[in-house]
Amino acid sequence: MKKSRKILLGFLFGLLALGWFYPFIIVLINALKGKRGVFQNPLWFTRDFTLTNFKTAYQALDFTNSFVNSVIITVGSVVIITVISAAAAYALSRVKGPFSSVVYYLCAGTMLIPFQSIMIPLLSLFGRVNFLNRTSLIIMNTGLSVSLSIILFYGAFQGVSKSLDEAAALDGAYPLKTFVYVIFPAVSPMTGTVVILNAMKIWNDYLLPSLVVNKDGMYTIPLKMYSFFGETNSQWQLALAGLVLSMVPIIILFLLLQKQVMTSVTEGAIK
Amino acid sequence: MLIKKHQYLAFVLPALIFILLIIVVPFLIGIYYSFTDSNGLRASFIGWKNFEVLFRDATFLQSFWLTVKFSVVAVVLINLVGLAFALIVTTHNNRLTKSLRTIFFMPNLIGGILLGFIWQFIFTSAFQAVATAFDLNFLKGWLSDPTTGFWGIVILFVWQMSGYIMLIYVSFLNAIPQNTIQAAILDGAKPTQIFFYVKLPQLAPAFTISLFLTLANSFKLYEQNLALTNGGPYRSTEMVSMYIYNTAFVNFQQGYAQAAGIILFLCVTLVSFIQLAISRKQEG
Numbered sequence: 226m227k228k229s230r231k232i233l234l235g236f237l238f239g240l241l242a243l244g245w246f247y248p249f250i251i252v253l254i255n256a257l258k259g260k261r262g263v264f265q266n267p268l269w270f271t272r273d274f275t276l277t278n279f280k281t282a283y284q285a286l287d288f289t290n291s292f293v294n295s296v297i298i299t300v301g302s303v304v305i306i307t308v309i310s311a312a313a314a315y316a317l318s319r320v321k322g323p324f325s326s327v328v329y330y331l332c333a334g335t336m337l338i339p340f341q342s343i344m345i346p347l348l349s350l351f352g353r354v355n356f357l358n359r360t361s362l363i364i365m366n367t368g369l370s371v372s373l374s375i376i377l378f379y380g381a382f383q384g385v386s387k388s389l390d391e392a393a394a395l396d397g398a399y400p401l402k403t404f405v406y407v408i409f410p411a412v413s414p415m416t417g418t419v420v421i422l423n424a425m426k427i428w429n430d431y432l433l434p435s436l437v438v439n440k441d442g443m444y445t446i447p448l449k450m451y452s453f454f455g456e457t458n459s460q461w462q463l464a465l466a467g468l469v470l471s472m473v474p475i476i477i478l479f480l481l482l483q484k485q486v487m488t489s490v491t492e493g494a495i496k
Numbered sequence: 497m498l499i500k501k502h503q504y505l506a507f508v509l510p511a512l513i514f515i516l517l518i519i520v521v522p523f524l525i526g527i528y529y530s531f532t533d534s535n536g537l538r539a540s541f542i543g544w545k546n547f548e549v550l551f552r553d554a555t556f557l558q559s560f561w562l563t564v565k566f567s568v569v570a571v572v573l574i575n576l577v578g579l580a581f582a583l584i585v586t587t588h589n590n591r592l593t594k595s596l597r598t599i600f601f602m603p604n605l606i607g608g609i610l611l612g613f614i615w616q617f618i619f620t621s622a623f624q625a626v627a628t629a630f631d632l633n634f635l636k637g638w639l640s641d642p643t644t645g646f647w648g649i650v651i652l653f654v655w656q657m658s659g660y661i662m663l664i665y666v667s668f669l670n671a672i673p674q675n676t677i678q679a680a681i682l683d684g685a686k687p688t689q690i691f692f693y694v695k696l697p698q699l700a701p702a703f704t705i706s707l708f709l710t711l712a713n714s715f716k717l718y719e720q721n722l723a724l725t726n727g728g729p730y731r732s733t734e735m736v737s738m739y740i741y742n743t744a745f746v747n748f749q750q751g752y753a754q755a756a757g758i759i760l761f762l763c764v765t766l767v768s769f770i771q772l773a774i775s776r777k778q779e780g
Binding site: 340349365400472 | 498499500503504507508510511512514515517518519520521522523525526529536584587592593595596597598599600601602603604605606607608609610613614615617618621622624625626655660663664666667705709715716718719722723736737740741744745750753754757758760761764765768
């Protein structure tokens with residue numbers, strides 16, 4: 226390719242990327258303005274630069290609290306999901322038999338069921354015993370995520386030679402020990418994938434938390450953002466400052482783990 | 497056998513109990529619910545009535561067709577954009593293409609609620625500003641009109657999903673052996689010929705995966721719909737998931753809403769089986 230053409234293409238691609246990224250920029254720009262500035266020219270900076278919106282939004286979002294709730298719910302769910310689906314997938318991959326097949330196909334089958342098709346009975350089940358709080362949300366997240374996680378882990382364990390199990394058994398390790406110290410560490414890339422996929426889904430989820438923990442003190446970030454948005458009464462600068470606060474943690478985490486996140490997302494789709 | 501029976505059960509049962517409790521049991525109860533007039537407190541069996549009424553319910557049918565229309569448009573656009581992005585970021589392997597990959601993917605990190613608000617701002621304030629500055633009337637009031645409101649959700653969803661689908665195409669493009677492409681270049685093939693005759697055929701499985709992934713996601717779309725238009729104006733942009741939510745938790749017609757949920761399940765299952773059949777054929 227000629228050099229001038231290469232530069233032109235690079236320039237066009239750069240422009241495209243800038244356009245694709247512009248929604249983030251426009252949110253940030255207007256979060257740094259007063260109400261007047263948003264109205265005057267929402268497309269670029271105006272003279273009234275301010276940082277107070279972030280303070281107001283931080284308080285209105287009860288951000289520390291919402292952030293902690295989001296962390297508790299995400300971490301709690303992801304840990305349980307990872308442990309129990311890895312364990313189940315390990316047993317399914319090592320003991321072949323009708324029971325294992327039934328469980329495997331049950332996982333594949335339940336993945337087909339859209340959440341909207343079970344949310345009404347699920348909610349009435351937990352509502353009837355008055356069990357709607359962060360703990361039950363973690364339990365529901367777990368139930369909704371283990372199927373896919375088991376299938377992902379199952380594929381990974383299939384790739385680990387059984388001679389490794391046998392060697393560990395000869396050394397006197399019982400199955401739990403073999404699993405924890407030998408087999409589970411051998412699939413750590415898949416563990417990373419399972420953790421990232423579930424963490425992203427649960428951190429961003431709105432529908433299920435809105436049905437389970439939509440009450441004071443239990444709000445997650447998306448829930449609080451939704452109710453805050455309703456209260457801002459088209460004071461966009463405040464709403465946008467809230468959006469920036471809500472997006473910053475996940476974007477920082479992504480920039481740190483970029484490669485791993487993109488691999489995980491691809492693997493989760495293809496396998 | 498290295499694992500004894502009681503050990504096997506200890507490994508499998510926790511996960512199995514979660515699946516049964518959170519998905520299988522509610523699903524079975526849900527099937528029963530769809531044949532009742534449940535309002536959340538009381539329920540009596542009414543046979544197929546919910547389904548009969550649903551098929552004559554203009555609001556449901558409208559939301560259903562809107563979802564189908566949305567899914568078709570979104571699937572086509574997302575896959576076109578995603579494939580174009582994949583081709584762009586695989587032209588070279590340098591800093592620029594790596595940053596492009598990151599930027600194209602970034603919207604996918606953000607949850608539907610936040611995305612909806614971002615675009616609500618763009619469609620109302622930013623579009624309004626451009627419309628006034630350049631006297632472009634068609635950019636005014638995007639979210640207060642059924643047609644442009646629909647396209648608003650489409651644009652949002654394309655922005656969110658294209659980077660994700662790009663990654664799938666990228667992984668298949670990278671799997672094409674370099675020597676087949678080199679051979680084609682030696683034979684004097686032009687870049688467009690390489691794309692249509694060398695790359696495209698290898699991408700067939702990527703198409704199946706991406707098409708059905710976007711299709712399933714479009715069918716279940718809720719949060720973006722809620723935060724961007726909330727179904728308005730006058731429920732004209734309300735898709736199936738939002739219809740189910742509103743019927744169940746605003747109007748408390750839970751048996752009726754559940755029947756709609758069962759129809760959603762049947763549609764998603766049908767689509768998945770078609771995908772499975774196509775993938776099998778591709779492999780075989």
